[in-house]
Structures are given as structure tokens and as C-alpha cells.
Amino acid sequence: MTRWIIFIIIYLILTVYGFQAIKTITKYSWVHYIFIAIAIIIVGNFIFQFASSSEGRVLSPSKSYAFGFLLSFMSLNLVLVPILLGEDIIRSALGLYDKLVTKESFYLPSRRKFVSQIALGLAAIPFSSLLYGMYKGKYNxxxxxxxxxxxxxxxxxxxxxxxxxxxxxxxxxxxxxxxxxxxxxxxxxxxxxxxxxxxxxxxxxxxxxxxxxxxxxxxxxxxxxxxxxxxxxxxxxxxxxxxxxxxxxxxxxxxxxxxxxxxxxxxxxxxxxxxxxxxxxxxxxxxxxxxxxxxxxxxxxxxxxxxxxxxxxxxxxxxxxxxxxxxxxxxxxxxxxxxxxxxxxxxxxxxxxxxxxxxxxxxxxxxxxxxxxxxxxxxxxxxxxxxxxxxxxxxxxxxxxxxxxxxx
Incomplete structure (x- = not known):
């Protein structure tokens, strides 16, 4: 049970960062909802598949696909996290500088759209590669x-x-x-x-x-x-x-x-x-x-x-x-x-x-x-x-x- 809780916490943290990038790039709410729905479906299917009994310890096809989609989605967010986290550190440092040096009130600059665009562009490489590997690569x-x-x-x-x-x-x-x-x-x-x-x-x-x-x-x-x-x-x-x-x-x-x-x-x-x-x-x-x-x-x-x-x-x-x-x-x-x-x-x-x-x-x-x-x-x-x-x-x-x- 403990490992499931740890997994869900990590998954939520990664997903939140991915969502932040999506929100920065586009203001269309339907895109936001689609991202959230995909995140819920992927983790829900993974938990359902792996909570079910199995004939053997080697993954069945249904469990393999649940794992594959989870891996692909998490690879997207894993690339986003260090880039956006780095930006958050810089934003926080600038806000503290204004607070401590210029004596102004603490102000956290908003995310920069081009940083999120670069992050998503890089994250798309492993994400699309893993999806391609599942769709065509395995029979190439x-x-x-x-x-x-x-x-x-x-x-x-x-x-x-x-x-x-x-x-x-x-x-x-x-x-x-x-x-x-x-x-x-x-x-x-x-x-x-x-x-x-x-x-x-x-x-x-x-x-x-x-x-x-x-x-x-x-x-x-x-x-x-x-x-x-x-x-x-x-x-x-x-x-x-x-x-x-x-x-x-x-x-x-x-x-x-x-x-x-x-x-x-x-x-x-x-x-x-x-x-x-x-x-x-x-x-x-x-x-x-x-x-x-x-x-x-x-x-x-x-x-x-x-x-x-x-x-x-x-x-x-x-x-x-x-x-x-x-x-x-x-x-x-x-x-x-x-x-x-x-x-x-x-x-x-x-x-x-x-x-x-x-x-x-x-x-x-x-x-x-x-x-x-x-x-x-x-x-x-x-x-x-x-x-x-x-x-x-x-x-x-x-x-x-x-x-x-x-x-x-």
C-alpha cells in the first residue's frame, strides 16, 4: 500500500508540472481538460491492471500497454520538471531579490511562455518516440x-x-x-x-x-x-x-x-x-x-x-x-x-x-x-x-x- 501512495504522489507532482506548461502555452480550457482527462485515464488504467491478479509475474499484454502508456506520459513530464523547476528557482530568486534589495513587496514573476514551449518541444521527443515504439517500432x-x-x-x-x-x-x-x-x-x-x-x-x-x-x-x-x-x-x-x-x-x-x-x-x-x-x-x-x-x-x-x-x-x-x-x-x-x-x-x-x-x-x-x-x-x-x-x-x-x- 505504501508504494502505491508514493507512486501516486510522484505521479501527481509530475502531472502538475506538465499541466503548468500546458496552461502557460495555451489559454484554451478544453486543452487543459483533455490533459487532465488523459492523466486520470492513464493512471486509473495502470492501477486497475496492476491491482488485478495475473497468471504469471511477466506482464500480460493488457498490463504491458498500461505500463507503456504510463511510461510515455511520465517521460513527457519528467523532461518538463527539471526545466520548469529551474525556472521556478530563478523566478523565486528574482522575487526575493526585489524583496530584500529593492525593499519592494515580494513579487513572483509569471512563467515565460517560450520556456514552456521549449520544455514541451524537448519533452515531445521521448513521448512521441515511446508511442511510436508501441505502435510500429516493435514490429520494425x-x-x-x-x-x-x-x-x-x-x-x-x-x-x-x-x-x-x-x-x-x-x-x-x-x-x-x-x-x-x-x-x-x-x-x-x-x-x-x-x-x-x-x-x-x-x-x-x-x-x-x-x-x-x-x-x-x-x-x-x-x-x-x-x-x-x-x-x-x-x-x-x-x-x-x-x-x-x-x-x-x-x-x-x-x-x-x-x-x-x-x-x-x-x-x-x-x-x-x-x-x-x-x-x-x-x-x-x-x-x-x-x-x-x-x-x-x-x-x-x-x-x-x-x-x-x-x-x-x-x-x-x-x-x-x-x-x-x-x-x-x-x-x-x-x-x-x-x-x-x-x-x-x-x-x-x-x-x-x-x-x-x-x-x-x-x-x-x-x-x-x-x-x-x-x-x-x-x-x-x-x-x-x-x-x-x-x-x-x-x-x-x-x-x-x-x-x-x-x-x-
Missing amino acids: FRVLNYTLHFEDLPDAFDGYKITQISDIHSGSFDNKAKIEYAVDLINEQQSDVLLFTGDMVNNKASEMIPWKDTFKRLKAKDGKFSVLGNHDYGDYVDWPNKEDKAQNLEDLMTIQKEIGFDLLLNEHRYLQKDGQRIALVGVENWGKGGFKKAGDLKKASSKIQPEDFKILMSHDPSHWEAEVINDAYKYHLTLSGHTHGMQFGIEIPGWIKWSPVKWRYKHWAGIYEELDQYINVNRGFGYLGYPGRVGIWPEITVIELKKGIKEV
């Missing part, structure tokens, strides 16, 4: 192409193409046409193999049932392979008993099989071509920071040879730094996801790549190289929590393997 699918060179790549796999997707989070989807478009986009890449690096659902396996036929259409001539992510185990649901939780995982594994994925549970497969092979290793989720550590790299690789060319699928990129790159076996390429790039950031290829998630994950999006080994951290196919994406778009990764040394 991008195909990112990389070419990686390896001296010890088997000759038969020179030019071999891998498509990676990650973090489907089907429990968040609300537009079938957009998802079908993305599946078609994946198939258009005509890669040799399709690899999915975990988090098919948010809470329960049943979330994937409406989307099963859509994802069945995914194609790759050498097969479709997958691993589990932290959300796939049902750990974010308060199950009535262990049996129901175990059945949920069994149901998810069955769904993956029906879609056509070969799910690797701390095991490996060989991809074969012209009498040569590369080892595809898949571990269960292993993550730092309180996440499940079911992944067993030793078990997954126990039946492959040290000299094999190896591709590792591991959902959480923290596994790479903690265990993979210093392992006795060399894992030439690791494929991960999990971070979503926080679904928010700024990326201009060749210039800047930034997201707040970098403060938690050293490897959070794209290709990294250490100790002659690579990792690609996919930015995710779906979304979670905030129902949108701003600057960090949903990703389909295509990696081409090349024999030899990269030209500088």
Missing part, C-alpha cells in the same frame, strides 16, 4: 548481415549461411499479419540452417499455441534447431504444484517439436556437408545475476572432438564470458539473445551503439570477438514488459561463414 523487423572468417572452417562450409532468431516471446504478440510478415522475411534469407536461441514464451507454453501454425512455415534446408531460455521453464508462474510446472515444460517441448525445431538440451548435433562436418552444441539456460543455471557445457560437448569446428547456442550472453571463452574447447561462434538490447537505445552503424542495458551486460547486441572466438547477441524477435521498441529494432540475424582470414 530488421535483417542484419554479418560475414565471419575462420581459418579452420571446413572447406565444404565456406559460404554457409546461418539465420538466428531469439526471444520470440509469443505471449506479447498482438498482430498476426506482422508476425507472418516476419516469418516470410526469415524464409526469404534462404539460409542453410535456422537457429533459435530461446525464450519462446513469456510465462506458459499455451501462449505459443495460437502462433504454432505460423512458425511451422519456417524453413531451412539443413534443419531448425533451438535451445531453452529463462522464460521457457515457467519459473515466473506461481504453479499450484511441481507436476503442473513440469507438464508446462513438456508441453513447450512438444510444441517446439511440432513446429519443427530440434531442441538441444545440453547436447549436440553434427551439420554435415560433402563429407565434412561442424558441431552444433546447444545448452540449456545459463545466466548470471540470479537466472537459471541449467546449462551444462561439459555434458553438451562430451561426445564431440576437440578439433571439431563448433557453434554454440546459449541463450544468455553472460555464459560466454563466464564459462565459454576460457573453456578448454574452442567454441568458434556462440549465438545468444536474452538482453533485447533493452528494447531502447540509439544505433547509427559505424557511429554509435548505446543502450542502458550495457551497464548490466558487457556483450548486449551484435558481434563481439575475444580470444579468437565470436559471439553474436541477437536483439530479439519479440518484446517484453514495455510493449514496443525504440532505436533497438527486432532482429533477424544472417551470418555467413567464410574460410580464411578477414581482409583488413
